[in-house]
Amino acid sequence: xxxxxxxxxxxxxxxxxxxxxxxxxxIPRVMxxxxxxxxxxxxxxxxxxxxAPSGTIPxxxxxxxxxxxxxxxxxxxxxxxxxxxxLHQIDGIFLNMQTTLGYIPQGVIVAQDEPENHTxxxxxxxxxxxxxxxxxxxxxxGLHLGSIxxxxxxxxxxxxxxxxVMIHELxxxxxxxxxxxxxxxxxxxxxxxxxxxxHYLAFHNADSYSQFAFDAIGKPxxxxxxxxxxxx
Numbered sequence: 001x002x003x004x005x006x007x008x009x010x011x012x013x014x015x016x017x018x019x020x021x022x023x024x025x026x027i028p029r030v031m032x033x034x035x036x037x038x039x040x041x042x043x044x045x046x047x048x049x050x051x052a053p054s055g056t057i058p059x060x061x062x063x064x065x066x067x068x069x070x071x072x073x074x075x076x077x078x079x080x081x082x083x084x085x086x087l088h089q090i091d092g093i094f095l096n097m098q099t100t101l102g103y104i105p106q107g108v109i110v111a112q113d114e115p116e117n118h119t120x121x122x123x124x125x126x127x128x129x130x131x132x133x134x135x136x137x138x139x140x141x142g143l144h145l146g147s148i149x150x151x152x153x154x155x156x157x158x159x160x161x162x163x164x165v166m167i168h169e170l171x172x173x174x175x176x177x178x179x180x181x182x183x184x185x186x187x188x189x190x191x192x193x194x195x196x197x198x199h200y201l202a203f204h205n206a207d208s209y210s211q212f213a214f215d216a217i218g219k220p221x222x223x224x225x226x227x228x229x230x231x232x
Contacts (some may be wrong), residue, residue, distance in 0.1 A: 031116035096174030128180030161224035
């Protein structure tokens, strides 16, 4: 009832078939979402670093509280021995995403079609820390590690869902090369497991970044496969 055929029918006519062009078309929207995520992280940091003293104006003392709660929902900062440091690391991943989309280093193809002789079956895929690989020798199974690969199934994604999956893959792509960002839990498949990740696993979980970013734009609990969102 909610498979690729109905998703493609919902997309209607006129969708871009060339996936790298679709990727490029979505960059402004993705940059907007990432900027909202970083703004939320900024206010969360202010709230955590400068707790309001008692007796201050309530509206001012609450500044950043909602953002801190949002970060806590997705990354469980308060379970970390150093919440502020973890918050800075999360912001660093989003900064890497902005750098990736705003400045493409020479010789790097950020987004390209999945090769015809390689069938992954996902919508997109990338390698941990792919952004850090530059040499022509940086390959695995014949694929260069420095690209995000767009699979045919990505054509079934609606525009906002396409942006969501881009952020998910950018988390893999811009994270560290060792102990990188992988898939510990997908929100749309296993919401309870997603919510119960430790702070360490949440930081190293790609869906945590896309879920947090969409929460920051007012679309919490976003499901890219059905293009729906709910309440936290």
